[in-house]
Amino acid sequence: MxxxxxxxxxGRSAARRAVRVRASDTHLHVxxxxxxxxxxxxETTVNTPLxxxxxxxxxxxxxxxxxxxxxxxxxxxxDRLPIATGLARLESRWxxxxxxxxxxxxxxxxxxxxxxxxxxxxxxxxxxxxxxxTVGREALASLDGTLCNPSTLAARDIEHLRxxxxxxxxxxxxxxxxxxxxxxxxxxxxxxxxxxxxxxIVTDALVGLDxxxxxxxxxxxxxxxxxYRQHAMRMTVQTSLGALLIATVMGDAAAITSLAYTLPTAxxxxxxxxxxxxxxxxxxxxxxxxxxxxxxxxxxALEALMKSRTWGERTGxxxxxxxxxxxxxxxxxxxxxxxxxxxxxxDYLSSHPAVEERIRRARSGx
Amino acid sequence: xxxxxPDADAASSGGVRPNATRHTVKFTGQGxxxxxxxxxxxxxxxxxxxxxxxxxxxxxxxYFYGNTLIDGTPFDYQGNPLAILKGRxxxxxxxxxxxxxxxxxxxLAILFTVIQVVGFPWLxxxxxxxxxxxxxxxxxxxRFDGQWKTLLRIYALWGLATAFTLGALYPSLxxxxxxxxxxxxAWGATRADIGLLSREFYRIxxxxxxxxxxxxxxxxxxxxxxxxxxxxxxxxxxxxxxxxVGLFYLLCVLEWAYLNTRITNTVWNTLELxxxxxxxxxxxRELASIYVLNAIAVAFTLGLAVPWATxxxxxxxxxxxxxxxYGGLEAFVGVNTPDESPTGEAIADLLDFDIxx
Numbered sequence: 001m002x003x004x005x006x007x008x009x010x011g012r013s014a015a016r017r018a019v020r021v022r023a024s025d026t027h028l029h030v031x032x033x034x035x036x037x038x039x040x041x042x043e044t045t046v047n048t049p050l051x052x053x054x055x056x057x058x059x060x061x062x063x064x065x066x067x068x069x070x071x072x073x074x075x076x077x078x079d080r081l082p083i084a085t086g087l088a089r090l091e092s093r094w095x096x097x098x099x100x101x102x103x104x105x106x107x108x109x110x111x112x113x114x115x116x117x118x119x120x121x122x123x124x125x126x127x128x129x130x131x132x133x134t135v136g137r138e139a140l141a142s143l144d145g146t147l148c149n150p151s152t153l154a155a156r157d158i159e160h161l162r163x164x165x166x167x168x169x170x171x172x173x174x175x176x177x178x179x180x181x182x183x184x185x186x187x188x189x190x191x192x193x194x195x196x197x198x199x200x201i202v203t204d205a206l207v208g209l210d211x212x213x214x215x216x217x218x219x220x221x222x223x224x225x226x227x228y229r230q231h232a233m234r235m236t237v238q239t240s241l242g243a244l245l246i247a248t249v250m251g252d253a254a255a256i257t258s259l260a261y262t263l264p265t266a267x268x269x270x271x272x273x274x275x276x277x278x279x280x281x282x283x284x285x286x287x288x289x290x291x292x293x294x295x296x297x298x299x300x301a302l303e304a305l306m307k308s309r310t311w312g313e314r315t316g317x318x319x320x321x322x323x324x325x326x327x328x329x330x331x332x333x334x335x336x337x338x339x340x341x342x343x344x345x346x347d348y349l350s351s352h353p354a355v356e357e358r359i360r361r362a363r364s365g366x
Numbered sequence: 367x368x369x370x371x372p373d374a375d376a377a378s379s380g381g382v383r384p385n386a387t388r389h390t391v392k393f394t395g396q397g398x399x400x401x402x403x404x405x406x407x408x409x410x411x412x413x414x415x416x417x418x419x420x421x422x423x424x425x426x427x428x429y430f431y432g433n434t435l436i437d438g439t440p441f442d443y444q445g446n447p448l449a450i451l452k453g454r455x456x457x458x459x460x461x462x463x464x465x466x467x468x469x470x471x472x473x474l475a476i477l478f479t480v481i482q483v484v485g486f487p488w489l490x491x492x493x494x495x496x497x498x499x500x501x502x503x504x505x506x507x508x509r510f511d512g513q514w515k516t517l518l519r520i521y522a523l524w525g526l527a528t529a530f531t532l533g534a535l536y537p538s539l540x541x542x543x544x545x546x547x548x549x550x551x552a553w554g555a556t557r558a559d560i561g562l563l564s565r566e567f568y569r570i571x572x573x574x575x576x577x578x579x580x581x582x583x584x585x586x587x588x589x590x591x592x593x594x595x596x597x598x599x600x601x602x603x604x605x606x607x608x609x610x611v612g613l614f615y616l617l618c619v620l621e622w623a624y625l626n627t628r629i630t631n632t633v634w635n636t637l638e639l640x641x642x643x644x645x646x647x648x649x650x651r652e653l654a655s656i657y658v659l660n661a662i663a664v665a666f667t668l669g670l671a672v673p674w675a676t677x678x679x680x681x682x683x684x685x686x687x688x689x690x691x692y693g694g695l696e697a698f699v700g701v702n703t704p705d706e707s708p709t710g711e712a713i714a715d716l717l718d719f720d721i722x723x
Contacts, residue, residue, distance in 0.1 A: 007439070009505025014554065016439060016504060050425060051399050053432035054443055064505045066439075089408050097402040100409035101670075107412045253689070315605035 004072035008035055011062035021065060023076055028057075030065065031099050046077045048084035051091065074271070116241045117234070117275070122232035129197070132233055133177075134195030137162035143201070151182035151204055151344075161202060161220070164213060168221040168287045178224060182207075190308045194223040196232035209304050217291070218284055218362075225283030231276045250275065281358055299362030306355055386643070386690040393684035395433040397674035403429055404673045420451035430680065431501065436689055445500040453496075457489075487517035498551060506700045512550035520546060525687040537567035544633055556640040563636060570628045574621060581617040588613060616658070623654035634687065640698065644689040656682055 002023040007016050008030060019032030027038045043060040057065040067073065078085055090096050121182070152157070162180050168177065177198045185191065189203040200223045211219075285295040286363040407422035424447045431441040464478040491514040498510035522540040541563035548560045589610040627648035634646035660675035 011505050012700050013696060014504040014506050015696040047428075047442075050428050050432070051403065053428065054442075056444075067441075087406070091402045094398075094402065097405050100405045101400075102407060103409045104412060107409075195682055 002072050002075055004067050004069035006030075006057075006065040006067035007242075008032060008067075009064045009066070011064060019065070021067070023072075028059075029064075041076070046073060046080070048081055049074070049088040109366055112242060116238050119241065120234045120237040121230075124230045125239045127230075127237075129177075129234050133197035135232070136195040136199050139195045140199055140201070143183070143185070147187045148183040148185040148201075148203075151184050153182050153207055155205055161207070161216070164217045165220045165224070167283075167291050168217050168224065168293075171290055172228075172287070178227060180220075190305055192219050192223050194226035194232070196227075196230075198227050200224065200227065205308070206305075209308055211301055211304055212297065214288075214293050214297035215301035215304065217293055217302045218288060218295070219289040220282045222298065223285035224287065225280030226276065227284060229276070229279055231280070235273070235276070277358070281362065285362070293339075296363045297363060299359040302359045302362065304354055306359075324337070386692050387694070389437045389689045389691065389696065390682040391431055391687045391689065392435040393677075395429065395677045395680060396432060397677045400429060400677055401673040402672075408541045417451065420447040420454060423447070423450055434680075434684060436503070437695065442502045443500060444502060445496070449496065450509050453492075460485075478674075484518065487521060488514040490514075491517055494547065494550075503553065506554035506698060509552045509701070510550055511552070512546055517546060537571045538564050540629075541567045543625075544629075548633065548637055553639060554698050556698055559634045559638045560633070565631065566636075567629070570625065570632065574625050577624060578621045579615070581620070585610065585613045585617055596708055619654050619657055620650065623657065624650040626650075627653055641692040642695075643690040643692075645690060646686060647688075648683065648686045652682065653679075 004021050006019055006021050008019040009016060017032050017035055019030050019035055022029045023041065026041060028041055028044060029038045030036070039059045039061075044057045047056045049055065049070065050067070053067045054068050055070065057067070074085065090100075092361075097232075105332040106115075114147075114252075158180070161182070165178065165180050179199050181199055181201045182204065183201055184200075188203060190209050191203045192206055193201040195201065200220065206219070206326065208215075281298060284298050288295045288297065386462075401427055407418070407425060410418040411422050424445050427443045427445060431443040464482065481561050491510075491512055494508045494512065498508040501508045520539070522543045524535065524542055528535045528539045544563060545560055548558055551558045575673070592609065627650045630648055631646040634644040637644055656678050659698070660678060663671040664675055
């Protein structure tokens with residue numbers, strides 16, 4: 001016979017009575033101070049097990065028995081609740097919790113790496129062109145206010161760049177509206193940036209590297225690739241989706257901190273931008289070939305840029321400025337992501353050994 | 367006030383005051399145990415594409431309730447996951463219908479906006495009623511009998527007044543919302559009662575605004591001092607940026623903690639439930655430090671510390687609250703006939719929407 005101690009509440013008052021419950025085949029016999037009743041087991045309902053929580057038996061007349069004697073309740077009602085019992089067992093062991101953790105990590109990873117980029121592409125395409133241009137304009141304005149000054153290049157040089165750009169654009173269907181801007185941006189050195197909406201910025205220092213026209217064309221084609229594939233907008237969408245997912249995963253703790261998703265998102269962004277660089281490279285190869293130029297020139301350009309960074313005079317100071325910029329991105333959303341992509345070359349060359357790999361690929365014909 | 371116990375009547379009428387029994391709320395949740403529930407909830411929610419989230423919510427709430435004890439007796443949450451799932455599906459359908467309709471025609475867009483404005487108080491009231499009805503303590507359920515029209519009137523009147531005064535009347539709005547939520551709750555047959563809150567709320571928000579202003583000036587001063595000191599070295603600029611942003615975040619957390627603790631304390635210290643009084647002693651500095659430590663832990667564990675962080679906050683909130691009982695808890699009674707208003711209760715049980723005030 002199963003017996004257990006319980007607290008008895010009659011459902012009419014809050015009085016608590018300590019009772020002893022004895023279970024016969026058909027009935028629960030409750031006895032204690034002022035109580036002496038029996039209830040049919042069949043008409044009794046029980047809550048599902050959860051951790052060390054008290055089990056609550058609801059009796060036919062609305063009264064309740066609360067008990068911590070899990071074993072007795074499992075013996076009495078366990079076969080009624082097969083799923084719930086299994087669930088509680090799942091939650092009770094660390095080994096199973098770790099399997100759940102693995103599943104969560106795997107699903108999150110798969111969604112972030114495959115799902116998000118897949119969804120981001122059509123979503124980015126939905127963003128109206130006007131909005132993209134506005135974001136780009138704002139990004140340019142904020143660059144002009146901080147990192148960049150008007151270019152000191154001769155009008156002739158800029159005109160030359162425009163001709164090179166036109167050549168790689170020739171024959172492209174649905175030519176995006178590309179505007180070329182030259183700026184003197186000491187902080188980011190020899191660099192080219194693509195802003196959302198189609199503005200490509202070339203820094204004076206990049207022209208100062210004296211690259212061949214072919215290499216310059218490759219750099220421009222790469223930037224056009226970013227514009228053409230809407231990388232800035234996709235980055236924005238991906239970051240938001242990622243943050244949304246992490247917020248969901250955090251669930252009840254969303255209130256605790258937004259800091260929690262800064263770190264994972266930052267880690268993911270570097271992965272996304274790597275994929276985007278490769279996409280832009282591939283776009284450049286194709287454009288180069290279409291214009292009758294050699295894709296290998298992109299390799300020369302990358303190498304020249306890398307050297308300008310390794311042996312140039314720009315040292316610690318410049319790196320700090322870059323880091324400032326990265327922080328800006330995180331702070332001000334859309335505009336910042338524009339910049340995130342904008343700083344692509346610099347980021348890439350300074351922090352990714354994959355550049356060597358990209359140079360090799362370009363040299364082997366793209 | 368009406369409750370049928372002589373002791374309690376004496377307490378409120380200023381007669382011979384019986385000695386109060388004091389119970390501190392106890393929270394017995396454990397981080398590791400809750401982690402396992404949390405991670406299983408998460409995994410099953412993902413695997414079932416969100417359907418399990420209703421069950422997850424019930425398990426989470428049951429864990430919180432069941433580990434909150436007064437005088438050795440835990441609370442009990444009895445929400446039915448299916449009702450929650452239904453509520454979520456309906457809410458999702460309404461939302462998507464709204465956004466589709468808004469895109470297809472202006473009239474539909476206006477219609478859906480009206481439905482949402484009127485529907486919001488209704489959803490809040492339903493949600494509160496569901497939650498109350500499914501919360502029990504010592505075998506007696508809670509009840510919530512606020513009307514959605516009352517809530518709509520508060521939103522319309524005080525919400526607009528707040529908007530037109532650029533937020534100056536916000537304490538009034540907040541006070542009325544809290545009064546609406548608290549005063550319409552009952553445990554068994556005993557209704558809660560709460561005095562006027564606006565005056566105290568104005569005081570809290572005014573002091574809060576003042577402290578924030580002082581804090582901003584202080585952060586600005588520190589920033590400029592550090593800035594001048596480090597003028598020569600451009601490399602320091604990154605550090606300065608971090609430092610100032612960090613200080614600003616800290617100020618925001620402190621401000622939030624100040625408002626949250628003072629408001630919570632005021633509300634609980636004003637609330638009366640028959641012969642029961644409450645004493646809430648939350649302290650802004652302690653709550654803020656718990657939040658900052660939690661935030662750091664959560665960030666550095668990629669979110670895995672969330673269950674421990676949640677337990678820390680709940681434990682602190684529980685141990686800062688006392689219950690004073692004049693007479694005994696035994697004296698509380700339930701509603702005489704359980705099915706007094708079957709329709710109302712049935713509706714409350716039918717759907718749950720996760721919306722708070």
